[in-house]
Amino acid sequence: MLLSTVSIGAQTLDECRRLAREHYPEIRQYNLVTRTEQFNVSNAAKAWIPQVVLSGQATYQSAVPAYPEALKNMMQANGVDMSGTGMNKDQYRIAVDVTQNIWDGGQSKASRAMAEAEAAEQRSRADVSLYDLQSRVDGLYFGILLLDERMEQTKAMIEVLGSNLNRMRTYHENGVALQSDVDVMEAELLTAQQQLGQVESSLTSYRRMLEIFIGRSLISDKLERPVMPIIQDYTSTRPEFALLDAQENRLTAQRRVINSSVMPRFGAFAQGYYGYPGLDIFKDMTSTEWTLNGIVGVRMLWNMSAFYTKNNNLEKISIAQQQLAVQREILQFNTRMLTTQDDGEIARLRKAVENDARIVELRRSVRMAAESQLKNGVIDATDLLRKITDETTAALNRNMHEIELLQAIYKLKHTLNE
Numbered sequence: 001m002l003l004s005t006v007s008i009g010a011q012t013l014d015e016c017r018r019l020a021r022e023h024y025p026e027i028r029q030y031n032l033v034t035r036t037e038q039f040n041v042s043n044a045a046k047a048w049i050p051q052v053v054l055s056g057q058a059t060y061q062s063a064v065p066a067y068p069e070a071l072k073n074m075m076q077a078n079g080v081d082m083s084g085t086g087m088n089k090d091q092y093r094i095a096v097d098v099t100q101n102i103w104d105g106g107q108s109k110a111s112r113a114m115a116e117a118e119a120a121e122q123r124s125r126a127d128v129s130l131y132d133l134q135s136r137v138d139g140l141y142f143g144i145l146l147l148d149e150r151m152e153q154t155k156a157m158i159e160v161l162g163s164n165l166n167r168m169r170t171y172h173e174n175g176v177a178l179q180s181d182v183d184v185m186e187a188e189l190l191t192a193q194q195q196l197g198q199v200e201s202s203l204t205s206y207r208r209m210l211e212i213f214i215g216r217s218l219i220s221d222k223l224e225r226p227v228m229p230i231i232q233d234y235t236s237t238r239p240e241f242a243l244l245d246a247q248e249n250r251l252t253a254q255r256r257v258i259n260s261s262v263m264p265r266f267g268a269f270a271q272g273y274y275g276y277p278g279l280d281i282f283k284d285m286t287s288t289e290w291t292l293n294g295i296v297g298v299r300m301l302w303n304m305s306a307f308y309t310k311n312n313n314l315e316k317i318s319i320a321q322q323q324l325a326v327q328r329e330i331l332q333f334n335t336r337m338l339t340t341q342d343d344g345e346i347a348r349l350r351k352a353v354e355n356d357a358r359i360v361e362l363r364r365s366v367r368m369a370a371e372s373q374l375k376n377g378v379i380d381a382t383d384l385l386r387k388i389t390d391e392t393t394a395a396l397n398r399n400m401h402e403i404e405l406l407q408a409i410y411k412l413k414h415t416l417n418e
Contacts, residue, residue: 011220013141013410016210020137021130023215029126033119040115047108053097061089065281087277087285095273102298105263110256117250124243131239133213135414140210142407144223146400147203153396154196160388161189164371168381171374181381188385229409229418236335237417244328251317251324258313264302271295335415342412349405356398363391 021027064087067075101108165185171177211217271294277284278291370387373379 011218011223013138013224013226016141016214017134017137019214019216020133023213024130024133026126026129026133030123033122033126036122037115037119040118041112044108044111044115047104047111048101050098050100054095055097056094058092059090061091064089065285067285087281088288091276092290093273093275095271095275097269097271099267099269099299102266102268104260104265104267106256106260107263107265110253110260114250114253114257117246117253121243121246121250124239124246127239128243131417137210137213138407138410138414140206140213141223142403142410144203144206144210145225145403145406147199147206148222149399149403150396151196151199151203153392153399154192154199156395157388157392158189158192158196160367160392161185161192161385164384164388165189167371167375176375177381184381184385225403226406226410228406229413231409231412231416231418233418234339234416236339236415238331238335238415239417240331241328244324244331248321248324251321255314255317258310258317261303261306262310264300266298266300269295269297269299338415339412342408342415345408346405346412349401349408352401353398353405356394356401360391360394360398363387363394367391 066086165182168177168182168185172179172182207218272292273294274290274292276288276290278293279295280291284291367384367387367390370379370384374381374384
């Protein structure tokens with residue numbers, strides 16, 4: 001995947017979230033949903049526009065109206081030529097039918113509401129997808145911060161090990177230390193350098209993945225550590241709740257559509273046609289000329305068969321609403337569990353951070369004392385390495401706990417959708 005050559009200026013969590021949201025393909029769904037909604041609402045509104053149908057037909061009938069035999073005899077007795085009279089069996093018509101809704105039983109209004117509810121549901125689904133995206137971006141961002149701290153502490157450990165290795169070599173040259181002490185220190189230094197390479201490789205992978213999410217290159221080697229947020233309200237506004245609300249609204253709109261389907265429809269209509277035969281049958285029995293004809297009126301349509309399935313369809317909606325209620329309870333339960341878990345993790349990390357500074361201070365003091373003891377031959381290189389490792393671990397834990405505390409708080413904010 002190609003990344004934009006434009007780099008971001010602010011290496012902040014909020015900036016990465018914003019860029020990831022803009023770059024994520026799901027964001028284009030909003031525009032498509034809006035356009036679809038506009039078309040559907042427009043189609044529903046056009047139900048009130050007069051409907052025009054143009055048609056044409058040519059037919060041949062096996063039988064047509066004719067004068068009764070008695071009437072023909074009577075007319076012929078009065079000198080009227082009745083030979084060959086009668087309507088032609090071939091008939092032709094070109095017609096225009098115009099209908100106008102007067103009342104459609106609320107169908108068009110229900111259809112508009114249904115279109116709007118479906119669009120709102122689709123937008124809510126996009127919100128849920130983007131909400132999940134934020135969690136993934138946060139995970140990568142804080143992962144980079146943690147790896148940065150591990151890399152810095154590993155470099156600091158390498159520096160201390162290198163300094164002590166040089167000191168150990170001097171001690172060996174002066175006969176104060178054994179070659180094995182030098183070897184142990186050098187092996188530990190090489191191990192730390194290997195660990196640094198692994199951390200750098202992982203850091204490169206994390207940065208690359210974050211760049212893919214935001215669609216741009218990170219211009220700085222360091223990401224900015226977010227400020228410590230304050231959470232005041234523990235009420236969750238996760239977009240999944242909004243999605244359930246949108247689904248409930250769609251079911252309500254669907255119920256209105258079903259109710260409108262059993263209502264009668266009233267409309268006005270007009271029909272005009274040019275052809276043969278016309279509306280004057282008696283005239284057409286003596287003449288085959290095409291004529292203009294027209295009909296206007298009011299029509300009622302009532303689809304009684306819609307009652308057959310109405311109750312079943314409404315019952316299905318009721319069941320779907322009950323399912324949504326269960327899903328809402330599950331979501332509320334899971335949210336409370338996540339909130340409690342996040343809150344407990346925050347409390348644990350706060351306690352750890354309170355003690356970290358003192359632990360690092362003590363470990364540094366012990367390591368410095370061990371270096372003096374090594375010089376005086378009181379301890380060997382292995383003991384000193386243990387003290388160096390303890391100090392490095394303490395410093396790493398302190399910085400890691402601070403970042404983990406930030407991550408836990410932002411995770412809680414994400415759970416609450418603050």
